[in-house]
Amino acid sequence: MVDGRAQPRPNRLLLIGMMGSGKTTVGRLAAERLGWPHLDSDAEVEAATGKTVPEIFAVLGEPAFRAAETTALVRALDTEPVVVSVAGGAVLDTGNRRLIREGGTVVWLRAEVDTLTDRIGDGAGRPLLDGDTERALAELDAVRRLLYTQLADAVVDVDDMTPEQVARAAVLALDRAEA
Numbered sequence: 139m140v141d142g143r144a145q146p147r148p149n150r151l152l153l154i155g156m157m158g159s160g161k162t163t164v165g166r167l168a169a170e171r172l173g174w175p176h177l178d179s180d181a182e183v184e185a186a187t188g189k190t191v192p193e194i195f196a197v198l199g200e201p202a203f204r205a206a207e208t209t210a211l212v213r214a215l216d217t218e219p220v221v222v223s224v225a226g227g228a229v230l231d232t233g234n235r236r237l238i239r240e241g242g243t244v245v246w247l248r249a250e251v252d253t254l255t256d257r258i259g260d261g262a263g264r265p266l267l268d269g270d271t272e273r274a275l276a277e278l279d280a281v282r283r284l285l286y287t288q289l290a291d292a293v294v295d296v297d298d299m300t301p302e303q304v305a306r307a308a309v310l311a312l313d314r315a316e317a
């Protein structure tokens with residue numbers, strides 16, 4: 139705080155939410171609208187390690203993936219302005235939550251588990267969804283919902299919206315937060 143007023147927010151839009159909520163697509167569209175670069179934490183992890191996310195989980199294990207995820211987040215938040223699509227599980231880590239909270243305007247793309255299940259299908263290529271996709275998503279959602287709630291400056295209910303509509307709503311939320 140300076141003179142009793144909050145510091146200006148960094149020029150960053152951070153999209154959080156469950157896998158299947160549309161963070162990557164919406165992030166790209168929002169970045170186009172803003173004329174800002176777009177970074178996706180999973181893509182950054184893949185670029186840094188030379189491995190796909192499923193390969194990292196299979197070969198190195200989830201803790202190694204989470205460590206690479208934190209590194210990717212730190213790097214992404216070194217850029218400004220930027221739109222960052224933050225992978226669904228990054229919020230599990232306390233340090234990541236602080237980075238996200240302080241990193242810019244945080245918009246939660248909130249979706250019902252039914253919506254996520256419809257979009258994700260059999261969960262192929264998603265390491266945490268082996269087996270019963272709907273049940274796994276419901277369990278992950280139950281743990282994470284409160285964390286997303288605590289972090290979000292704004293929430294967009296994406297279930298009945300197109301990616302373009304969600305991107306427009308996210309950019310509006312950013313404009314309002316910066317006003």
Ligand code: S3P
Binds near residue numbers: 158224225
């Ligand atoms: C994960 C979400 C995925 C990916 C990995 C783990 C999670 O990213 O990082 O499969 O724990 O929710 P998206 O949220 O971009 O799908």
